[in-house]
Every structure is written in C-alpha cells, then in structure tokens.
Amino acid sequence: MTLTPLERASPVADLDPAERMSRDQVEALQLERLQATVAHVYAHVEPYRAKLSALGLAPGDIRTLEDVRLLPFTTKEDLRSTYPFGMFAVPREQVARIHASSGTTGRPTVVGYTSADLRTWAGLMARSLRAAGVRPGMLVHNAYGYGLFTGGLGAHAGVEALGATVVPISGGQTARQAQLIRDFRPDVVLCTPTYLLTIADALEELGVDPRSTSLRLAVLGAEPWTNEMRRELEDRLDLEAIDIYGLSEVMGPGVGSECLETKDGPHLWEDHFLPEVVDADSGEVLPDGEVGELVFTSLTKEAFPVIRYRTRDLTRLLPGTARPGMRRMEKVTGRNDDMIILRGVNLFPTQIEEIVLGIGELTPHFVLELSRRGRLDALTVCVETRPGVDPGAAEHAVELLGRRIKDQVGATVGVRRQEPGTLPRSEGKLARLRDLRRG
Template identity: 60%
Template sequence: MSIETPSELAPTDPSQPDPEELMSRAEIEALQLTRLQDAVRRAYDGVEAYRELYDSHGVSPDDLQTLDDLAKFPFTDKEFLRRAYPFKGFAVPMEQIRRIHASSGTTGLPTVVGYTDEDLDTWATLVARCLRFAGVRPGDMVHNAYGYGLFTGGLGAHAGIEKLRATVIPMSGGQTEKQVQLIEDFRPRAILCTPTYLLALADGFRAAGVDPRETSLEVAVLGAEPWTDEMRREIERTFDLRACDIYGLSEVMGPGVAGESGERQDASTIWEDHFRPEIIDPFTDEVLPTGQHGELVFTALTKQALPIIRYRTHDLTQLLPGTDRPGHRRMGRITGRSDDMIILRGVNLFPSQIEEIALGIDHLSPHFQLRLTRPDRMDQMTVHIERRSDCTAEDGEGAGRTLAERIKIRIGSSCRVVVEEPGALARSSGKLRRIYDERPK
C-alpha cells in the first residue's frame, strides 16, 4: 500500500477524526514499519550515542525488516538521555530546534527535549486529537490549568487547544481563588488539569459559595498523575461533567501520546501512527503479549529533533485491543512504577534528589524519610529529616526552611519539612525504606 505523508492525510475540519485514526490494524502496522525504519535510521545516523549503543550490541538499522525485529535493539532510559545533556541527543542542527523543554531527574541534570517545527505541529495535532476524542469541540472555551514552563503540560495542552480551533484560557497552575473566579466569569465548557487539582478546585468553589455542579464545565481532560476510576467517579459526581484521561511523558513527546474516548471511557487509546508501544517484563526484559501486565516501552516513530527508540517509561500497565479506534491499541490504567519515582501533583521527583539537596545544606544529616499523604484531596509530601548532632535545634529549623525552599526551586514542588532529633528515624541494615505512601488507595 502507498503511505501518504501526514500533511496529505490532514483533515480540513478539526471536528472530524484524522484519517490515521480510522486505519485498520493492518494499515497501522504497515505505516509503523515504514516510520520505524526511518526513525531508527535517523537515530543511528544523527546521534552518536545511538550509534555507539547499537554498534556495541551488534545491530544496525539494516536489521529492522519487520516490526518484531525491534526486539533486537537495546532499550534506552532517562540515564541514556542524561548522558547526552544538554543537546547531544538531538538529531538535527540547533538552528532547526524551535522549542526546548526539560524534566528534572535524580542527578540534578534534567532530561532535555527539543522540538522542530514538524515536531511541534505533530504534538499539537495529537493533543487536539485527544481533546476531540474526549468530547472537546472546535469553538469551545477551554480552561488550561496545567503548569506552563519547562514542564510540557501547559504549553503542550495550549497548542492542542488552538489546533482544535477552540479558545484557550492560559491560566496555568495555582491561584485557586483566581481560577474559581475566571471559571465563573468566563464560563468555559472544558478544563485541563491534574485530577487532584480539580478536586481542590471543587473545594475552592464551595469556599466561594458556589456548587461545583452548577459551573459551566462539561468536560475535564485530566493527566500528569495516576488516578483511579474511583477518583473519576468522585470528580464526575462533584462537577456533573465527563472526565477523561490523557497520557504522555516529556521524553516521548509530552501530553497527547494517548487519550481516552469520552463516549466509552474505557482506557486511553495510544496513537500508534506516531508511537509503537511494547510491554516488557521489568525483570527479564522479555516482550509480553497484548493483555499481560508489565512495563510500558515506547518508540517514537515521527520525532525529528530527539529520536526515542525503545524508551523504558517504568510505568506498569497492559496493552488492550482497540475499541473506538480498532487499529490503535489501548493502555490500561497505570498501576504503579518499576522504579521509585514519586509523582506529586504532576511533578516527578526521586528520593535521591532530596538527598542531594539536603546534603548541600549545613546542619542536616543524610537520614530522612518521605511521607506522602492526601489531606484536603491534594497530595502532600512531608520530609522528615534529622538535624546533625553538632548543631542546635534552632539551627536545624533554619536548615529545614532552606531545604523546603530549595526543593521548591530545584524540583518545582512544595513540601513540608519536619526536622527531627538525631537518631529519631529508623535505621536499616538492608535496603532502606525512604518512602511511606499513606495516601488512600
């Protein structure tokens, strides 16, 4: 079959599905193979780190003759990208880069993501596809409460709203009272934010004397953190709206990798014309068949600036057959992670980041614990850390305030710090437990 380019396939009416959405499974896989071969070749020819990785494993782009051949190629992960910091992972000259995003990581170095003009257009198209799939329509007013900045959520969602030819309210995160006022005054039909923040907005409406069920909101597209069907039901009861999931991660693209049907609400559909998903056993690295639980791995098929081949997300889920879009498989709810990353109000952080910051502050010891709770429906992290025995309690309290400030600046998440007496926290002769997750399941 002939493979049309994305520009030839693009619909003129943003209210209608993209032609690729309606492809059969056979058509999707034929398109995937062509794009996969191009993507692997682009990575090998354009990025020294990929060339060294593949040469060391004895594979080359010529070995990719079928989709199953992808399993011959080694995995990549955050550390692979960090070693290319800041721009050595790019496969195009810097003059072709139109935007840079970044996410924080364990070593203090972020993973840097670049986008060409074509990448940005693809990203906006897929976010728009997710929004339309969820029930947002051209002409709708959409309140965007995802954070703007290096985090991909805010600007990624913003571009998708405009691509759909809807009207964006670029509110960003925080300022709950202002959010409530603008939703009341502007009367948007849809909202984009994290699920826990939408529940916090409900409390804001009640504090303002407004019943959340009486707002103008009819559709919520929620992501950036795991959430359950129980939380979906509570959100829908609280606001009298339809709540749908959206999935993405900055290294693969940002939000828009997968989105949920507003009619079925039966798990997020992965847009397989642009991404090839795999599920692997996180311990043996064996590729698992559709339906089995394991770690989600993505290959980006059309990215120009930053090739992503067999990227381990560490998200634990399963692949499911397609429903509303039969040619595209779905991903089940994220049930956990295969590493120790904490997702706190849409921000990814690791215990080792806290340790790195704390050890740079006088009077604080390396003995700490992270306790995760959900008071007032918002995730909260409390850092319990011992002061050093050679400092006073007053010095310790001052150091604790410094720790909270630096976590906010360097990681982007607010937390509470409790400075404990020396020896107050449990020790371990084996694997130390850093994280105590006390949030309701």
C-alpha cells in the first residue's frame, strides 16, 4: 500500500522548533546543555564525581563541545556495578518510573525517570513517530513489549503525545495480534522487524494475505536489521518500513528516527543527545563518515544522565538530510557483542541476513549455531526454504548460500535446510545465535 505524496510529506509547520534549527544553533544548544549536565552529575552522582576527580576534571573545564573528549566513558559494567540506584542523579523519591534490562548476562541495568524526563521522552517519541510518517488520528498497533523493557511504554506515551490512537497489545499472543490487525484495521504497527515477520506468518495462517491489511507504516527497532530486510517486509506486507533507534541506558526508543521522506538512516535528536563514534579498541574519536562504536552523552535527563555511554552499536555519523541541523546515523547492522570470530574471520548475523534475503528460495527465518569441532569453532546456518519450493531448487539454494557466505564474508560455514515453519519465531527481540559450545 503506497502512501500518497501528501502523506509522505513532512510540512515544516508541523516540526518542533528544534527540528528547524541550523547546525550552528544545534551545537550552541548542545554546549550549553553539556555544561549543565556535567555540573549535574558532578554534584549528584558519586561515581561520576569520583571519575572526574581522578582525571583532575571539574565542570568548568568543559568550555567547547570538543571538550567532551576529556570526559571518561561509561559502560554497561559501570551501571551494573552500581546496581540498583547508584547512578541516579536525584533522590529515589523523585523518580517517577523505573525500567531495567533483562539482566540475562548478569545484573540488569536499572534506569530512572523523573516526571519531567517522562514528558521529554514522550515528546521525543512523538517527534520520532511523526518523522516516520505517523499522524494524529491514525490507529497504532503497539507490539513492543510492555513492563521493565522501555519499548512498549515508551512508544505508547509517544503515540498518545502525538494525538494518535494506541492499541497496547504488547508482544506475544501472535495469533491474537493477527486477529486484531484484521479486525481493528490499524494504520501503523510498532514492533521489532523479526516479530513483524512472525505476524505476517500468523496472518497467512488466518487466511489473510499480509499485503491486503490496512497497515501502511511499520516503525521498527530494538534489533539490528538490514535494508534487505526492509525490502522483504515492504514487499510482503505492502507498507513503508521505518527504522527507529534508541536504547534504555540513553532514554529508550526515540533517540532518533528515520524520516519517511528520505528513509536514509535515523536522524538523531541532537538537541537532547550528543553522539560520537569512536574506535572500538582505542576509544579514539573518529571523524564523521567513519564506522565505529556509537557513544552518547545525554543532555537533558534529570534522573539518569549518562556521560559518553558506549552503546556497542556499530555505525557512522552522516550529515542531516530531511532535518539538516541534525546528523544522521547509518542503520545499525551490527554490535561489538554480536560479532562472531570464526577462524580469524569477523562476521555479524546481519551479514548472513543480507545474503539469505538475496536468494529467492530462502526465507528470512534463520538461526546460527556455533559449535566446537576439535579445537576449532564451527558455524552452521539453519535456514528455512519458502513453502512450495521444489526440493531440488531448495538444495541448490542451500549450496548457493554457503558459497556466497564464503565469497562475500570469507568464512566457511555449514548450511542446514529447514522445512517451512520449523524454526523458532520472534516474539520480541530475536536471538539469532545459539552457542552450543557452552556447557
């Protein structure tokens, strides 16, 4: 379902004043807010005060935006070591809401919001949704998970702030999701890209052609995904798929969003966040246009400000297009902690996704199994073929996948063909990797 030029347009009159600022105005505001944030954490967050004092730094030393490089990095381990509330910058009694990560690899990271923080977050999420093409009065099916995960409630507040109508279905109950999409006829779906594939499967099980639904927009985030996945989703569901970016430690969803009129990577809301890209090994700041690890300093948060937080997301910063005063980031298609080192070759699940989606007989449903053969690691790609594919064509597709991975990535992997519908489906963030070496 193609949007009309009018629906694709983003009239300047509808934009926040910050979205119309020049680059010089953005940077002047960033410096003012950076200085206030550093003073705030120095006065109220003991771990930050200790780090700054150890470096001989005081808030008055931050005189230019480049001086952010003098400040220490913050990592997920810093947040875990101060669990639960050691990084809060206001008394716990002034915290209006608490969110947390799952903590599957250790202690969860806990984040807090004052009432003012929640208003800021809702406003930025509304800005992101509007940039993605959502308009007041639209019906929005929100399949991000509610609870301690920031996705569901963060997106929910943004839909309401924008003046659209939210259906708070959350994640899971996929058959019911499909039923409600058929019955309620929403304009927009919010979820992870892999979960939208699962919803499309469920629609087909109901006898509904995914291309025939009312959905016109999908605002997708919370996991890396490729432009090949975008094309797959847009073709399968006849909608526009837009990338939204965020993470709990920095705010939640709504740190940035692609703009519908350009779809060229999320514009970052730099009036509230100061981004950098650094070399993942040395920590040295890289110039715009070079790929490295994304780092954020929050500029307006009261309860849980972060200084130079290392996200582990790999991307590069680019000039703004639809919002010229705000820089863009290239779509994140990998994370430092997702990288697989296979016999000296570095690869990411999104590289496999890109190759899988280039072979018509294969579906986007795949899982990577990492095992140990003797002293060496081995990787097997388990991938489903599309329904109705001739067995001979399916075997040829599997062989082709192995060859293309070898040619394009440089790694030799095994490939195991799976029958349609046999691999696990996403109900939120999909775990692409099964590490069979453990235990």
